[in-house]
Amino acid sequence: AELGEAPLPVHHRKQWEFCAMARYLKDLGVVGPGKRGLGFAVGREPLASWFVKQGASVVVSDMPQSGAFAGEWNSTAQHAAEIESTWRKGVVDKDLYAKRASFIPVDMNHIPAELLRGTFDFTWSSSSLEHVGTCELGLEFFLNAMSALKPGGIALHTTELLISHEHAAADNPHLCFFSKAMFEELAEDLALEGHELVGGPIDFTVGVRDARDFDSAPFTLQREHIALSDVGHVHTSILIIARRGSGTPTPDDQLTPEQRHRRERRLARQSPNATQSATRDPAVRLPAQHVGLRDFSASSMLAHTGDFSNPVVRRMLGRMGEPIANCHRRQWEFAAITNALEQRGLLLTGNIGFGVFAAEDGMTTYMAGKGARIAILTPEPVTIYRPNLGVKKSDVTSRVHVELTTQSPVEVLTALDTQRKFDFIYSVTATATFRDCQSMLRFMHLSATKVRPGGTAAFALTISILGAGSDGPERCELTYGALRQFALDMQKLGFNTTVPSPAVGWVTDADDVDQPPYAAVDHIVYAHAAQ
Known part of the structure; x- marks a missing residue:
């Protein structure tokens, strides 16, 4: 009352x-x-007036009129643009409120x-x-x-x-x-x-x-x-x-x-020099060339996430010995990342790659067959050689080093020599290895900083379709907003960071998912280090 x-x-x-x-x-x-x-963001709520009535003085704020959602809040009478609109009639005298209250527009991301x-x-x-x-x-x-x-x-x-x-x-x-x-x-x-x-x-x-x-x-x-x-x-x-x-x-x-x-x-x-966040409103974004983002649908490789109809993916699956008829999202990850690294000329003889928690797939054999040397980190033994790809086993065993570890990927990357740079780093099916989503984002950030100029870090991970994410402890499902923020942060470090579009290629119906309520699909994020 x-x-x-x-x-x-x-x-x-x-x-x-x-x-x-x-x-x-x-x-x-x-x-x-x-x-x-x-x-902060007081709108037209009654608290500021009540605080003044108790004898306090207040500085009240709300988002600037140019804010992405100011118009929407105005339409529901919840936004304040000046001091008078923050006063609540019937709670405190208007003149007293004007004496003890002041107003300032504030973006809560940049106080x-x-x-x-x-x-x-x-x-x-x-x-x-x-x-x-x-x-x-x-x-x-x-x-x-x-x-x-x-x-x-x-x-x-x-x-x-x-x-x-x-x-x-x-x-x-x-x-x-x-x-x-x-x-x-x-x-x-x-x-x-x-x-x-x-x-x-x-x-x-x-x-x-x-x-x-x-x-x-x-x-x-x-x-x-x-x-x-x-x-x-x-x-x-x-x-x-x-x-x-x-x-x-x-x-x-x-x-x-x-x-x-x-x-x-x-x-x-x-920091005063920090780039204004573009995550506030997906309809109001900085130009792609400015923030270093390219929508994944613009890629020459894939039109949508998990698109098995793409001939490039189908050809790469065949080269890697993966049965196309299976149409599993993991196969798409293997083919998409391998193809991207090859297109960027990173699988050449003598190039060095780092695979984090690599799975038993044809990916490693294919990369080694191209001449790349690869260090693989894994918590348990894996079979790295596929005999049906036309690659000599001796080439794979001489070019691939597998290291078993009980450490987390973040701990391993943190301990690496800061001068050591890889031509490429990749991670596939690693979402279940992180305690929380922040650890996963930390791993992605560290990985990107460990590649040489012109190198690439590629991450296959799970993102929510419906906006919700799972934050451990058994697996992490990131959100599109978190990936966009990661891209912006990496852009500040000089990376061209490719984030997938929220459009989902192979899911035609919201119910066409396995094990709800965590409706999710695999996406790939690339961080390309500037030359």
């Missing part, structure tokens, strides 16, 4: 978000006379430096993290915004938690749903930066309502709901509260490779 959300009762998760944040801030003693708050000087007692956002482009960018915003707080200051952010799948995560340019594993990773990173969660570990217990009691499409603003179902994934609101620490972050040399990689990526994107 104080927030102007009457008449009651209202059973809507947005009201729960507003009330929970107001209650916790008041209980923690950080909202009141003399206190200063900073709100202005003047807001990150540790001058605020509290920061907040309501259902905003999921709209910044990808799940990773949303969690990075949480960490970056901690710098706005004074030591001991409180950050409160609500967002979307998937409750139907513990390890799944939907990662779309406009709306992301976070998994339990992602929030556990956020808690870990907060601690590494010297901060702490308020109240101890995150409680993922779903509220008193039946988990099956959710609203489904078509959604309306008027209909009450506690949880929603999108493409078979049920999600609800979660509130994360963190306190800024007064200590120093954990030194880089004490971090694991995955932790260090997450920090490096976040800090690189904070």
